[in-house]
Amino acid sequence: MxxxxxxxxxxxxxxxxxxxxxxxxxxxxxxxxxxxxxxxxxxxxxxxxxxxxxxxxxxxxxxxxxxxxxxxxxxxxxxxxxxxxxxxxxxxxxxxxxxxxxxxxxxxxxxxxxxxxxxxxxxxxxxxxxxxxxxxxxxxxxxxxxxxxxxxxxxxxxxxxxxxxxxxxxxxxxxxxxxxxxxxxxxxxxxxNLFRKDQVSSFKDINGNLFNGIIKGVNSDGKLLIETEDEKIKAFGFKEVTLLY
Ligand code: BTN
Known part of the structure; x- marks a missing residue:
């Protein structure tokens, strides 16, 4: 092409x-x-x-x-x-x-x-x-x-x-x-091909709180799906969470 x-x-x-x-x-x-x-x-x-x-x-x-x-x-x-x-x-x-x-x-x-x-x-x-x-x-x-x-x-x-x-x-x-x-x-x-999918990672939320979770995928709204320590999957929008590696 x-x-x-x-x-x-x-x-x-x-x-x-x-x-x-x-x-x-x-x-x-x-x-x-x-x-x-x-x-x-x-x-x-x-x-x-x-x-x-x-x-x-x-x-x-x-x-x-x-x-x-x-x-x-x-x-x-x-x-x-x-x-x-x-x-x-x-x-x-x-x-x-x-x-x-x-x-x-x-x-x-x-x-x-x-x-x-x-x-x-x-x-x-x-x-x-x-x-x-x-x-x-x-x-x-x-x-x-x-x-x-x-x-x-x-x-x-x-x-x-x-x-x-x-x-x-x-x-x-x-x-x-x-x-x-x-x-x-x-x-x-x-x-x-998502970076750190299915691995435990550290994150910071919009209020500056640190938490551990596992990236499971994304949803149809573009949000990142993270399984948190209480085993619930939560959806985070852009600016709502930072992956700290
Ligand atoms: C990022 O912050 O990761 C996005 C960077 C995007 C940079 C490209 S360079 C070509 C195009 N023109 C711009 O001014 N920005 C994008």
């Missing part, structure tokens, strides 16, 4: 750029914007996203939908995560897991971050901008002990355009399953 690529040298954020483009023009479905340098990359929870020039991949994909209900939004996240996971497998990256809600890890360290922004009409998602930051050829992460790169986990150098092609294709394949309503399959794939 050949990508519908827009290549930029430098931009504040590929998500911002694609959002503006989609607002002002009729842009083709599955357009991908990739930037060599991102000056103001955005991460989840209003964080910034730093990337090392020439070593990282920063790009955004526009995906249009028809008949995709807001209530099913969680599956969009599951599909993108599974798509990146599949792409990394194709690149022969080992020990890949998905840390809820959507960090992609290798050997327990983050190699890819995902920022999904949706455009709504009524109760439907009409399109989404899926921003991916992939650590590819970095050899060190000063002050980021929980980060790693494809190079660090595999010992190999990668050609950025090849990683882009493989990961984008896998993400689009997974997203196209969404149109076929294969929600359950996507959720199962996501859960099969």
């Amino acid at each position: 050949s990508l519908k690529l827009i290549k930029l040298d430098a931009i504040d954020s590929t998500n911002n750029y694609l959002k503006e483009l989609a607002r002002n023009t009729t842009i083709v479905d599955e357009t991908v914007v990739v930037a060599k340098r991102q000056l103001k990359g955005r991460g989840q929870m209003e964080n910034s996203w730093q990337s090392q020039n020439g070593k990282s991949l920063t790009f955004s994909v526009l995906k249009k939908f028809t008949g995709f209900k807001i209530d099913d939004q969680a599956y969009l996240n599951y599909a993108v995560s599974v798509g990146v996971y599949n792409g990394f497998k194709k690149l022969e990256i080992k020990n890949v897991t998905i840390k809820w809600p959507n960090d992609i890890l290798s050997y327990g360290k983050k190699v890819c971050g995902i920022l999904i922004e949706t455009q709504l009409a009524g109760n439907e998602i009409v399109s989404s901008i899926i921003g991916l930051g992939i650590n590819v050829n970095e050899t060190s992460f000063i002050e980021l002990p929980k980060a790693s790169s494809l190079r660090l986990v595999s010992g190999k150098d990668f050609i950025l355009s090849e990683v882009l092609e493989v990961v984008c294709t896998s993400v689009l394949d997974a997203l196209n399953l969404l149109n076929a309503n294969a929600f359950q399959k996507i959720k199962t794939n996501y859960e099969e």
Whole structure:
């Protein structure tokens, strides 16, 4: 598959750029914007996203939908995560897991971050901008002990355009399953590769209380299901719980 690529040298954020483009023009479905340098990359929870020039991949994909209900939004996240996971497998990256809600890890360290922004009409998602930051050829992460790169986990150098092609294709394949309503399959794939699933882990809740529990899966609302010490399974939303490893 050949990508519908827009290549930029430098931009504040590929998500911002694609959002503006989609607002002002009729842009083709599955357009991908990739930037060599991102000056103001955005991460989840209003964080910034730093990337090392020439070593990282920063790009955004526009995906249009028809008949995709807001209530099913969680599956969009599951599909993108599974798509990146599949792409990394194709690149022969080992020990890949998905840390809820959507960090992609290798050997327990983050190699890819995902920022999904949706455009709504009524109760439907009409399109989404899926921003991916992939650590590819970095050899060190000063002050980021929980980060790693494809190079660090595999010992190999990668050609950025090849990683882009493989990961984008896998993400689009997974997203196209969404149109076929294969929600359950996507959720199962996501859960099969969930970081620390079925292991006792430590968590912090929204009030700062620490507790132990076991990740059992996710639900259709995008919440993480944790079996707590009283053997009850509780559902936690984004921001309601932090996995402390
Ligand atoms: C995270 O916090 O884990 C999400 C990081 C997402 C970063 C990517 S880089 C390309 C796209 N443009 C942005 O400004 N952010 C996303």
